[in-house]
Amino acid sequence: MSGVLLVDKPEGVTSAGVIRALKPRLGGAKVGHLGTLDPFASGLLPLCIGEATKIARYLLVERKAYRGTIRLGVATDTLDRTGAVTGNGAVPALEPARLAATARRFCGPQRQVPPMYSALKRGGVRLYELARRGVEVERAPRAIEVFRLELEAAPPDRLELVLECSKGTYVRVLAAEIGRALGTVAHLERLRRTAVGAFRVEDAVSLDTLVAGAPLPLVSVRRALTDLPAHPASAGGLARLRRGQQEALAELPAPGAAGETALVVDAAGEVAAVVEARGERPAWRLVRLLAPS
Numbered sequence: 001m002s003g004v005l006l007v008d009k010p011e012g013v014t015s016a017g018v019i020r021a022l023k024p025r026l027g028g029a030k031v032g033h034l035g036t037l038d039p040f041a042s043g044l045l046p047l048c049i050g051e052a053t054k055i056a057r058y059l060l061v062e063r064k065a066y067r068g069t070i071r072l073g074v075a076t077d078t079l080d081r082t083g084a085v086t087g088n089g090a091v092p093a094l095e096p097a098r099l100a101a102t103a104r105r106f107c108g109p110q111r112q113v114p115p116m117y118s119a120l121k122r123g124g125v126r127l128y129e130l131a132r133r134g135v136e137v138e139r140a141p142r143a144i145e146v147f148r149l150e151l152e153a154a155p156p157d158r159l160e161l162v163l164e165c166s167k168g169t170y171v172r173v174l175a176a177e178i179g180r181a182l183g184t185v186a187h188l189e190r191l192r193r194t195a196v197g198a199f200r201v202e203d204a205v206s207l208d209t210l211v212a213g214a215p216l217p218l219v220s221v222r223r224a225l226t227d228l229p230a231h232p233a234s235a236g237g238l239a240r241l242r243r244g245q246q247e248a249l250a251e252l253p254a255p256g257a258a259g260e261t262a263l264v265v266d267a268a269g270e271v272a273a274v275v276e277a278r279g280e281r282p283a284w285r286l287v288r289l290l291a292p293s
Contacts (some may be wrong), residue, residue, distance in 0.1 A: 002050035002293065003218030004059075006204035009045040011038055013207065018045055021211050027170050031169050033198050034059050034196055035167065037117065041238060043193035044201040051290045056272060058060055058261065059224060063147060068190050070151075070175045075185035077131070078117040079172035089184035094153035102181050103149040104172065110140035115173055117194045125134045147281025151178070158189065198226070221271045221290065222263070229273075230263040237292040238264070241286065249284040258282040265293070 009018055015036045024029070029050040037045055043066075046054045076083030092098075101281040114120055116131040120139070122282070130137060150166040163171065172188045179186025194201045205217060219236070222230070231252045233241070240248035241264070252264065255277030264273040274288035 001027055001216075001218070002166035002290075003052050004034075004199070005047040005049055005210075005216055005218055006168060006199055006201075007045045007047060007210065008201060008204040008206045009042055010207055011040055011042045014039045015045060018207055019047065021207060022047070025210065025213075025216065032056050034062075035064065037192070037193060038080065038172075040080055041191040044193075044196055044204050045193070045200050046196050049218065051222065053272075054224060054288045054290060055221055058132045058228070058274070059197060060167055063166055064169070064193060064197075065148075066161070066163045066165075066171055067192050067194055068161045068171060068175070068188060069160055070158065070178060070186050071189040072157045072179055072182065072184050072186045073271070075176070075179075076187045078174050078187075079115055079170075080188045081190070083117070087177075087185050091093070091157045091257060092183050094154070094155065094159070095181075096214070098182070099153060099159070101153040102178060103151045105181060106149050106178065107146050109143065109145045112144045112168075112170060112173055113141045115138050115170055117172075118170065143169055146174070147151060159186075164195075200246060212291050222269060223267065223270065225274075226276075228263050229260055229264045230269075231245065232269075233264050233266070233272065235240065235267065238266055242289065248287050252284055255282045255284060 002014065007018055015033050019031050020034065027047060030050045030053045034046040034052045034056060073089050075087040077086050079084055097172060104183065116136055117128045119129045122130065122137050128246055145166040150162040152160045156162050175186055175188040185191050205214060233251065237248040237251050258277050258279065260277040262275050263271050264275055271293060273286055273290060275284040276287050278285045
């Protein structure tokens with residue numbers, strides 16, 4: 001069993017809990033998810049199954065899309081609805097022009113400080129574990145990018161949010177920052193992930209349906225990496241490559257520049273390997289070898 005499984009995660013379940021629930025159906029295959037969703041959030045959770053776990057690094061760079069609700073006038077320690085209230089503020093007038101200007105302010109490349117309630121580690125300890133002990137540590141800001149942000153008033157004290165952003169973006173932090181930009185406090189009340197790269201939540205299957213025994217609609221590795229060029233290799237070349245003889249890659253078309261990534265496919269069009277161009281005189285080097293179906 002190998003491919004990417006698109007799961008529509010319900011609210012109230014952790015990303016790890018989704019994997020645990022599906023383990024009995026996956027026959028002992030390796031599983032990894034493409035970006036954690038907080039327990040209170042719902043939506044698209046792509047799972048890499050079997051040999052597809054070897055390509056996760058190429059999918060994690062994809063942009064993500066969300067819809068959500070920001071509640072104004074109430075701050076929480078977790079920056080979402082699950083936390084304890086830490087402050088209150090007056091809710092400002094929410095004129096469309098002001099919201100549009102605020103949204104533009106947060107678009108583009110920027111640096112964001114991760115929240116204390118996160119799974120990042122400091123000295124081997126999760127930050128959320130430190131936060132629960134009342135300990136706060138300094139966190140280095142990280143580079144993120146917001147590609148699209150729309151804010152719409154939902155009176156009397158809420159904003160509806162549409163967001164497209166880079167990996168590593170904490171929407172909870174963004175919600176709190178939007179509240180401050182509007183002159184109040186805020187937290188993220190609802191969040192639903194609608195896309196990860198080319199994957200869409202409309203193509204996902206609910207966790208309950210999958211657990212109940214519905215067919216597992218696996219996206220093939222080839223389809224998941226459809227944006228990468230694919231080079232066919234001969235049966236002999238693939239056999240040599242599987243024996244560790246990288247000189248077999250010489251039969252592929254030469255790369256144009258260092259840093260390029262490409263797929264090596266067999267006669268059936270299935271992905272057999274992922275290669276990257278390296279060196280001053282770029283040449284293909286094997287970085288991932290996938291077992292045959």
